Amino acid sequence: MRINEHTAVSTTKVLLVPYSAHHVPKYHEWMKDPEIQELTASEPLSVEEEYAMQRSWRTDPDKLTFIICRPAPDHRLGSSAIRDRALDIQSMIGDVNLFLSTAEDEDEASSQVVGELELMIAERGEHRKGYGRGALLAFLAYIVKHESDMLQEFQAGQDSGAGSQFDHFAVKIGQTNHGSIALFESLGFSKTSVEPSYFGEYELRVSRDVVAALVTSIGSSTVSLDGYVEVEYLCHAGNADT
DSSP, rough: OOTTTTTTESSOOOOEEEEEOGHHHHHHHHHHEEEEHHHTTOOOOOOOHHHHHHHHHHHHHTEEEEEEEEEESOOOOOOOBOOHHHHHTEEEEEEEEEEEEEOOOSSSSSSEEEEEEEEEHHHHHHSSHHHHHHHHHHHHHHHTTTTTHHHHHHHTTTOEEEEEEEEEEEEETTTTOOHHHHHHHHHTEEEEEESTTTTEOOOOEEEHHHHHHHHHHHHOOOOTTTEEEEEEBTTTTTTOOO
């Protein structure tokens, strides 16, 4: 998606920045890890394919992504723009993604919009430090805040009409990834079945209204969202991103 091309999200816990070309070499190294490949159900790509994938994430109207970074030294950046590309790369620890799709609603003229989430903390030394929760909360807050503009961009690439709001959000998690399952359940997601799928995954879902209420209720009191501010992101200015 283009919507977040020049926007970073800063909180006391994490800094989310748009996935840009200069992130690709480090991201490519992450994805060589067999454990990460298994957890993300991903096949290894060449570095050229990884650059093509980054461009797809930037331009496709059904995909939204941020790179997760350690928090900015001064998370309350105010009107300051993020320009330090070297620090940006050094601080990378994972990514958080949203795939948008439609599902037909038999009772409505338009299709339901579904958002499928993915979350990865790739740096092993940064596990169990609250970065995943902080990134997910900040990402959901961004989605709720920009829902209308996101869906306008998504609808422009659709042949049929889509709803003006998300219907629900979903995530698929491997049955042995107990930490991720617990994280999403703590934020209101519920398993859609007692048993995992044929592929050994649980699907968890939460309604759009529950997410909106969650963001509203915790925004001022949860450390993971403390200091939420959107700032201009200029690290990819002048590079190959288009």
